[in-house]
Amino acid sequence: MRLVLALLLFGALPAPLAAQCQLCRQDGNDAAIAARKASMPLRVEVDTQLDMGRVAVGASGGEVEIDPLTGARRLRGDVRDLGGFAVTGVVTVSGEPGAEVRVTLPPSVDLESGSGASARVTGLATDLGAAPRLGPDGRLVFRFGGRLQVAGATDGDYRGRIPVTVEYP
Template identity: 40%
Template sequence: MARVALFILAALLFTVPAEAQQCRLCYSDPAAKEGEPPLTIEIWADLNFSKLALTGRDGGAAELSANGGGKRTSGSMIDLGGVAVAGHGRITGTPGREVQIDLPSRVDMTSPDGGRAELVEFHTDLPPHPVLNARGELEFNFGARLVVHSGKGGNLRGRIPISVDYN
């Protein structure tokens, strides 16, 4: 079974200039059979929690919903506004094939000034058994919960490994 994996940066808003027609975050299946479309995954938007602030030293959390439910905060984390963006991806491959998308259980986040956090509770808006449509495509959104355990945050970044495989 061929497996396609993709690592993306979280907490950034990724944009591709209009003149760049080739996807920078695309990975395709090197084990695709001849005549069969390769299994690929593209990430069109990274997770972006926008503007958050810690009001105390005990940390806090923010959750970004995959299904358009927005951003919620808890603990000493407060929302300072801005547009939060759920991750958005697209899978292509053999039409009608069922796929499995694997998201990590946890991702470490760091900032240049020493802040640390983690992304947990990843989720998508996909049904339990996602299937590529008649054109061999499937788009999905993903979200997660950002947890800061101490009073130090920052411009947090991390790499989210996402893999896709045929079922």
């Protein structure tokens, strides 16, 4: 089962999203487990959207990083903190209790401002371990962060979508 969800970066309020089974995979060895998983499609809710806070960028540019494990924000280069809260993205996945899931984030995402300027988020990462599983209640909550790279002398409110893929392996 595969579910692709686009998350707004710096966007409006989060809303619950759900999807039906789009790609159900049955292994010949484990058809019963695959059938149970198909009857319990993955559901994804965006609890909190990734927000890098407010910064001013000087002529040489820089980056803002949000650590998914600690939520700490780090500024590098010619970047100054203007306040606001930097927040990791938080996602809840629901499905088959105890099932292993695979969560994939893209290597980078391009953002745009209202004036047409662009910035890039790279290094997207979660706080998940190597083999995440849904809990006994069928839920898994994870956080994600990344690095916003901004060129010098560009301003604006940058927005974009971060596709998150969640699937049963």
